[in-house]
Amino acid sequence: MVTGAGVVTALGVGWARNLEGFRDGRVGLRPVTWLDVTGRRVSRAAEVDLPDVMPVTRLEAKQLKRMDRGARMLLLAAEEAWRQSGWEAQAELPLVLGTTGAGMTLGEAYYRQALEAPHRFRGQSIRATHYQAQRQAMDLLDAFGFNGPVTIISNACASGSNAIGHAWSLLRAGRAERALAGGYDGLAQVTFSGFDVLQALSPTSCRPFDARRDGLALGEGAAILALETASGARRRGAEILGVVAGYGMATDIHHLTQPHPEGTAALAAMAAACQAAGLGPADIDYVNAHGTGTVLNDSAEASAINRWAGARAGSLPVSSTKSSVGHLLGAAGAVEAVVCLMALREGFLPPTTTTEVIDPICQFPVVTQARGAALRAVLSNSFGFGGSNASLIFRSGL
Amino acid sequence: MRRVLIQGIGAVSPAGWGIAALRGAGSGERPLASQELSRPGWDRALRVRRVPQPNPRPGCLGDARLRRAPSIAQFVVASAIEALGDDREEVIAGRLRLGVVICTMCGCVTYSRRFYDEVLHQPTLASPMLFPETVFNAPGSHLAALLRSTGPNYTLVGDQGSFGVGLATAADWLCQEQVDGCLVVGAEELDWTMADAMRLFSERVVLSEGAGALYLRLDRSGCGGTSLTAVTSPQLYRRGVSREECIGRMRAELPAMAKGELLCDGLREAPRVDGAELRVWRDWTGARWSPRRHLGEGFVASAAWQSVLAVDAVSLGLHEAATVSLVGCNEQATGVRIQRL
Numbered sequence: 001m002v003t004g005a006g007v008v009t010a011l012g013v014g015w016a017r018n019l020e021g022f023r024d025g026r027v028g029l030r031p032v033t034w035l036d037v038t039g040r041r042v043s044r045a046a047e048v049d050l051p052d053v054m055p056v057t058r059l060e061a062k063q064l065k066r067m068d069r070g071a072r073m074l075l076l077a078a079e080e081a082w083r084q085s086g087w088e089a090q091a092e093l094p095l096v097l098g099t100t101g102a103g104m105t106l107g108e109a110y111y112r113q114a115l116e117a118p119h120r121f122r123g124q125s126i127r128a129t130h131y132q133a134q135r136q137a138m139d140l141l142d143a144f145g146f147n148g149p150v151t152i153i154s155n156a157c158a159s160g161s162n163a164i165g166h167a168w169s170l171l172r173a174g175r176a177e178r179a180l181a182g183g184y185d186g187l188a189q190v191t192f193s194g195f196d197v198l199q200a201l202s203p204t205s206c207r208p209f210d211a212r213r214d215g216l217a218l219g220e221g222a223a224i225l226a227l228e229t230a231s232g233a234r235r236r237g238a239e240i241l242g243v244v245a246g247y248g249m250a251t252d253i254h255h256l257t258q259p260h261p262e263g264t265a266a267l268a269a270m271a272a273a274c275q276a277a278g279l280g281p282a283d284i285d286y287v288n289a290h291g292t293g294t295v296l297n298d299s300a301e302a303s304a305i306n307r308w309a310g311a312r313a314g315s316l317p318v319s320s321t322k323s324s325v326g327h328l329l330g331a332a333g334a335v336e337a338v339v340c341l342m343a344l345r346e347g348f349l350p351p352t353t354t355t356e357v358i359d360p361i362c363q364f365p366v367v368t369q370a371r372g373a374a375l376r377a378v379l380s381n382s383f384g385f386g387g388s389n390a391s392l393i394f395r396s397g398l
Numbered sequence: 399m400r401r402v403l404i405q406g407i408g409a410v411s412p413a414g415w416g417i418a419a420l421r422g423a424g425s426g427e428r429p430l431a432s433q434e435l436s437r438p439g440w441d442r443a444l445r446v447r448r449v450p451q452p453n454p455r456p457g458c459l460g461d462a463r464l465r466r467a468p469s470i471a472q473f474v475v476a477s478a479i480e481a482l483g484d485d486r487e488e489v490i491a492g493r494l495r496l497g498v499v500i501c502t503m504c505g506c507v508t509y510s511r512r513f514y515d516e517v518l519h520q521p522t523l524a525s526p527m528l529f530p531e532t533v534f535n536a537p538g539s540h541l542a543a544l545l546r547s548t549g550p551n552y553t554l555v556g557d558q559g560s561f562g563v564g565l566a567t568a569a570d571w572l573c574q575e576q577v578d579g580c581l582v583v584g585a586e587e588l589d590w591t592m593a594d595a596m597r598l599f600s601e602r603v604v605l606s607e608g609a610g611a612l613y614l615r616l617d618r619s620g621c622g623g624t625s626l627t628a629v630t631s632p633q634l635y636r637r638g639v640s641r642e643e644c645i646g647r648m649r650a651e652l653p654a655m656a657k658g659e660l661l662c663d664g665l666r667e668a669p670r671v672d673g674a675e676l677r678v679w680r681d682w683t684g685a686r687w688s689p690r691r692h693l694g695e696g697f698v699a700s701a702a703w704q705s706v707l708a709v710d711a712v713s714l715g716l717h718e719a720a721t722v723s724l725v726g727c728n729e730q731a732t733g734v735r736i737q738r739l
Contacts, residue, residue, distance in 0.1 A: 063637075100534070110591070111591060114591065118439025125598040129728055132555075133555045134556050134560075142636060148634045151554060151567070152556055152560075153553065153554060155534075155553055156533045175570075193513075193517040194513065194530075195529075196521070197521075197524045251539070251549065252548070256530050268548065384535070385533045385535070
């Protein structure tokens with residue numbers, strides 16, 4: 001059961017603002033201000049406006065001061081999930097996080113100082129430790145007063161989904177009664193420039209499943225879910241935001257960055273998630289696709305959805321919310337999990353608002369305008385470099 | 399709890415490529431010779447222990463996927479394939495469902511540094527070949543491709559203690575029958591930025607690189623063998639909890655060690671950073687190996703070497719059981735017990 005959810009994207013901080021943004025199909029892309037993108041092919045991304053004041057937790061002022069952008073987004077999302085869940089400090093609580101860059105901006109700052117002022121060490125030890133993902137995890141433990149264990153999964157852009165799926169597996173195996181799980185990634189030079197030189201960024205607008213799509217848009221953000229067993233949640237009368245019903249993962253061995261053209265691993269991940277949930281394509285009411293807007297990803301994913309859904313494809317609504325918030329890398333799967341929970345709870349289909357001419361490869365309807373829909377079960381896909389493929393299935397908690 | 403066997407081990411270390419090289423150096427008396435690593439802006443070089451060029455070069459490194467791959471990917475693949483042994487063919491033929499858990503702290507730091515350096519100097523000309531290899535899971539992806547393994551594949555990030563988390567994850571996958579066998583690999587590669595950062599915390603610690611791999615399977619036949627009998631819960635270095643307390647709790651979770659058993663600890667030649675671990679295990683008077691003393695500090699790779707050497711000692715009958723003390727540098731301590739059953 002999901003009893004708490006927190007989210008930070010370019011659409012805003014918190015469930016309410018993001019719900020409004022996704023329901024309205026708003027697009028959070030704008031010229032990048034936080035990074036110097038001079039000379040890049042692309043200069044837009046879905047940047048987050050961080051609040052001036054961070055929420056009150058058990059963290060000391062110096063711990064907050066040392067956090068980079070991504071870590072702050074993580075803390076904001078975790079605080080919302082924690083508050084919503086009504087949990088209090090406790091001893092054993094597994095924390096499962098997904099990230100690709102952790103505190104990468106601190107690593108970048110370390111390198112710049114090491115080159116520019118090789119004999120100046122001020123601040124370097126803090127940068128060296130705080131760019132590491134385990135530091136952000138330890139800060140969450142200190143912020144809310146719990147004791148792990150901590151698992152940090154870095155499976156590229158599937159990391160956030162893997163983290164939620166892994167936490168769900170821990171609960172299902174009886175390893176824990178509760179777990180906190182999600183993903184985070186802030187914009188950084190390495191990632192922005194990396195996707196730019198790969199010519200993976202769209203110079204126009206990110207249009208997933210559009211026949212004229214020309215690339216993805218980067219974003220940043222975080223999302224965290226508070227998960228607990230059904231018995232635990234019911235015992236304390238917790239509000240149920242939704243249910244994680246299934247998780248599947250598979251590895252695409254076709255190429256380091258390119259998916260198999262027919263999306264074989266995507267198909268395997270979706271099938272495995274369905275099997276774990278005891279559901280079939282006919283039971284799924286909506287798919288939140290990975291849908292990056294790149295030529296290769298969307299055609300492979302469309303092919304996989306077509307094959308997986310079979311006859312159901314013709315009436316299965318699919319959308320990619322990356323058109324609104326960009327590709328959040330290690331946070332993508334977690335943010336999209338929250339979008340799925342919003343859709344289930346509020347009864348609507350989140351749109352891919354930028355898409356105009358739907359690629360004929362899509363045998364399914366691509367949702368381009370938000371509309372009301374009674375949803376019982378939804379599926380979320382996340383795929384990453386290295387062939388990491390993960391699918392999650394959520395059911396309504398009502 | 400079903401019995402988890404350690405069916406194979408593999409290693410790449412500053413001592414060389416393969417278990418035989420590690421065996422000789424890891425439990426030896428004298429540290430391996432160190433090399434100089436130049437650091438831009440400094441006259442004085444940093445001291446490190448690098449993995450030597452392989453001779454002969456393992457055949458698996460000739461695969462197209464590894465042609466442009468960084469050292470860490472080569473270390474992962476070579477150690478994993480050594481550990482997998484004959485089961486490699488079973489995996490490739492699709493007759494054995496393999497899980498892969500790669501554990502690392504720094505990942506592909508050389509390409510990350512090179513790529514960022516190019517971005518700083520001329521962003522539009524930064525190499526698109528480097529960037530994809532900078533992701534933490536690239537080595538795990540290459541390994542899966544070589545083995546044609548489409549199963550569960552995680553890359554876990556953390557300090558030395560995370561190797562214990564990786565072993566526990568693999569044991570869970572096996573016990574839940576998600577996989578038939580599972581590789582757990584700890585790996586790191588050297589870069590001057592890492593050695594530069596390490597020096598801020600201890601001038602005495604010599605960094606190193608490489609990988610260690612354990613191949614786990616369930617004991618379906620009941621014949622026994624070298625087994626993973628315990629992995630403690632991770633003891634996290636939370637604010638207000640001393641490192642010594644964490645390591646002490648880790649030790650308390652492990653079964654008491656008997657005379658004749660082996661302790662494979664994480665001590666280096668650096669009393670200040672080793673202090674807590676030294677104090678917790680000071681009453682142990684039995685056999686003790688400290689491979690990081692000889693091989694250097696390879697973060698998660700050295701945690702893997704400790705585990706590989708412990709498994710090797712038990713498998714060779716040198717000790718009935720071994721305890722591995724995986725004391726991390728900034729996150730957690732975990733303990734592992736290996737027994738001949």
